[in-house]
Amino acid sequence: MSLLSNKNSNLSLSLLIFLLFSIQLFAQKTDIVTLLNGDKITGEVKYLRVGILTFKTDNMETVSIQWNKIQSIETQNYFEIEVADGRVFFGSIAPSDNEGMMIVKGVTLDHNLFMKYIVRINRIKESFWDILDGYVKFGFSFTKASQIGQISFGGNAKYRTKINVSELSLNSVITTTEKEATSSKNDLSFSYQHNLEHEWFAGGIASLQENSELGIKLRTSLGGGIGNNFIQSQNQWLYTLAVTMHN
Numbered sequence: 001m002s003l004l005s006n007k008n009s010n011l012s013l014s015l016l017i018f019l020l021f022s023i024q025l026f027a028q029k030t031d032i033v034t035l036l037n038g039d040k041i042t043g044e045v046k047y048l049r050v051g052i053l054t055f056k057t058d059n060m061e062t063v064s065i066q067w068n069k070i071q072s073i074e075t076q077n078y079f080e081i082e083v084a085d086g087r088v089f090f091g092s093i094a095p096s097d098n099e100g101m102m103i104v105k106g107v108t109l110d111h112n113l114f115m116k117y118i119v120r121i122n123r124i125k126e127s128f129w130d131i132l133d134g135y136v137k138f139g140f141s142f143t144k145a146s147q148i149g150q151i152s153f154g155g156n157a158k159y160r161t162k163i164n165v166s167e168l169s170l171n172s173v174i175t176t177t178e179k180e181a182t183s184s185k186n187d188l189s190f191s192y193q194h195n196l197e198h199e200w201f202a203g204g205i206a207s208l209q210e211n212s213e214l215g216i217k218l219r220t221s222l223g224g225g226i227g228n229n230f231i232q233s234q235n236q237w238l239y240t241l242a243v244t245m246h247n
Contacts, residue, residue, distance in 0.1 A: 031055075031075040033065065034095070041065075045075055045093075048121035067115070071095075073102060080162060082120040083113060090124065090162065124162060134158065147178040165193045186210040202226045222246050 033041045033055060043057040053065045072095035081089045081104055091106040102118075104111045134157035142149040154171040172186045186209070193203035204224035210216055223246065 031073070031077065033070060034072045034074075035065075036069055036071050038071075045073065045077070045079070045121070046123060048118065053121070067118070070115070078124045079104075080120075080122045080124050081113065081118060083117045084119050085117075089113070122160070124160075149176045150174070163195045165195075167191045183212045184210065185213070200226065200228050219247065 031043055031045045033043075033045070033053070035041070041055065041057060041063075043055050046054040046056055046062070048054075048067060051067045053067055053070065054062060055065055056062050073093045074095055075093050077092060078090065079093060081091075081093075083089075089104045089106065089111050091104040091111070094103040094105055096103050096112055098112065100115055101112050102115055104113055134155065136155045137153070139152040140150070151174045152172065154169075156167070156169045158165070158167045160166075167190070169189050170187070173184065175183045187207065188209075189205065189207040191203065191205045193201055195201045202225070205222070207221045209219040209221070
């Protein structure tokens with residue numbers, strides 16, 4: 001601990017690194033969003049939810065844009081686009097000659113869609129490494145006054161295709177003190193969702209938990225359920241979900 005200051009202090013160090021898609025972070029972003037006032041923004045379309053488009057600009061800043069303020073989108077990337085009546089289209093996006101509309105360029109057909117009826121947009125990536133999103137975080141803290149040190153570690157990975165979403169999460173905290181034994185807390189969870197027809201989806205979750213302070217050596221939880229997105233619009237997203245869990 002010779003590197004620590006002699007003063008009572010709380011030294012914290014957190015390091016956040018993106019895992020598995022670092023190359024993607026520095027790739028050229030060529031999506032273009034044109035606003036109603038004529039301004040153009042270049043970057044990467046991430047997703048649309050409840051009337052808000054999330055967009056990552058060239059300088060790596062993420063901005064939120066109201067959907068009703070957008071005139072057009074132009075991108076060669078591949079997307080899943082859902083409209084209010086539940087229909088889903090796949091393809092790249094191009095401006096339309098018709099006001100208030102955009103073109104979804106599919107593999108064999110192009111579709112002209114009214115933008116006011118679009119309720120959800122998701123990026124569908126092509127290669128395994130593009131589809132996989134994730135991060136790792138690491139932290140360390142030490143309080144000299146109480147002689148308590150703590151190391152934390154966490155990670156997340158999400159894999160998304162047209163009809164499936166899988167996610168793995170890990171969080172771990174180890175605490176050390178001079179007078180007490182080292183304690184640990186670890187949580188690992190995995191979830192899976194499969195999209196069905198007519199706005200239905202099904203999925204499951206499994207988790208493992210360890211907490212030495214509470215005397216939990218290993219707690220296992222399993223669950224599954226089915227749900228339905230029965231209201232989706234630019235202002236609302238309401239769904240029902242029935243789940244059963246077992247420990």
